[in-house]
Amino acid sequence: MSVKSPVVIDLKFERSEVDAALADAFAGRTVLHASDPASDLSEARYAVIWKPDPSLFQRAPNLKVLFSGGAGVDYILAMAGLPDIPIVRFVDQSLTTRMSEWVVLQALSHLRQVPAYLKQQRDHEWRELPQPEAKDLTVGVMGLGVLGMDSVNKLKMMGFDVIGWSRSRKTVDGVETFDEGQLDAFLARTDILVGLLPLTPDTRGLYDAALFSRLRQGGALGRPVFINAGRGGSQVEADLIAALESGVLGGASLDVFEQEPLPATSPLWDMENVIITPHAASASDVRALFRNADAQILDYEAGQSLKHVVDRKAGY
């Protein structure tokens, strides 16, 4: 047994990337791999996990802290046998920056009518379309955590009118914000809805027909657009497809789905003005993840408190 308590790794990431990142991480600490069935995990005090095997908690009964390999933790909270120990969310500049890249890219793609222009390109058609500018559109961001706040700031900087919604009211400089009781007012102002909410009992199935129908109609793009980079469990895909078919929604950018991978038979793949990415909006930089966990473990062992600990009642 090393002087420092062992850490167990159970990440469904590319193994070569994990190994490369481990070369510079957890100095002086034994690193155990849950993927090795012969590995004795009984001494492990810490676990760095992303979609771990259900057997983890039986094999490692002495864990003191769980570190999530992604921003979301809904997959952990749903696990059977989850011990009552702190769960640390992964908060990292790289994760945040990548998410904002994707959100700004999608908002600009709908503003600048990328699907329509790409269709014209395929047809070799040269035709300028009527073009609103960013300030003519209100982007409503749901979820004002670290990811939401960074997206809000970058969308504003690109010229969009931006408003924000969170369960409990947040104050954001220069941005009008709404809370739980003001969802209708928020939706009525929103031309492009950006979902960056965690999956919790409150947000499961939140994006449904009733919600889509309350978004602003007749804005500068004509019809509202739905962008989701939060969790697929928050969207009712049957309602989403119906809203796109009926014209309640004019377009969508989706990185998350009720079932992932999105089944090849889903009509979403072929819908006009729908942009699909394979849960790739952001990505955990595994080096940053290990740096983060390493530093927090050292602080924890020195008696300091952990940062970004999940509130189990809130679900994030």
Place this chain on the structure above:
Amino acid sequence: MSVKSPVVIDLKFERSEVDAALADAFAGRTVLHASDPASDLSEARYAVIWKPDPSLFQRAPNLKVLFSGGAGVDYILAMAGLPDIPIVRFVDQSLTTRMSEWVVLQALSHLRQVPAYLKQQRDHEWRELPQPEAKDLTVGVMGLGVLGMDSVNKLKMMGFDVIGWSRSRKTVDGVETFDEGQLDAFLARTDILVGLLPLTPDTRGLYDAALFSRLRQGGALGRPVFINAGRGGSQVEADLIAALESGVLGGASLDVFEQEPLPATSPLWDMENVIITPHAASASDVRALFRNADAQILDYEAGQSLKHVVDRKAGY
């Protein structure tokens, strides 16, 4: 004759938009339309123009100032019979913001591998691609005027490493800049080249095989990308096509072309990783154009100097 000297309009824009904008512009001043062949333009002192008829200068021999309806003025400088009077470029927040929307959209589209993901979408294929982040790429912006500077700032804010080039050295906070004599050093650092140069004798045919071959190979995207929103006359399209075919370039976003509309037979339309828009990256807001010209005319008549006057020797 009205108390205020008349202004002639010769804009190849949508006539209904021009008329709507005129309702609120040039109060107390006679507005003449060059498109009306019977209109007597001999008293006109000012002209607001975009690709005007060649006969304009014969019909309006008493012009004192020309206002360009776009950011570029190469089309004016090439006109036969151009009188020796000030030419005012159109500088406007809306024009600038729209250009930056397009530039940031294109840079993000190549960073986030939009053409590859759209192909996977068409094939109903769910596959995450290896993904660098913005800071791993250096965007080199050529042209550091009003448009270039706004793009530089917004690209930086999105996380890109940004460097800038201009004929004479410009100082930009937090951005390494290069001048005429340092083009090689600038290109050798550049993963994504953004062209925002005016068309002048110096920039005609600037983007050619020799230039493309000096861009950085082996950066985070593998191969360099060329984005042009300046003028098509600056690019040698045969060289551009050859560079895309041979892999000297990995992709391009093009809003301008040697010949516009881009002929339907151009191979660019169908090239993988090439994004084409029909000279729509930015657009003059005709209301802003008239507001701008109106205010400058009043200043000029009050003896003040005009702003954004073209340096004919430099060509912009």
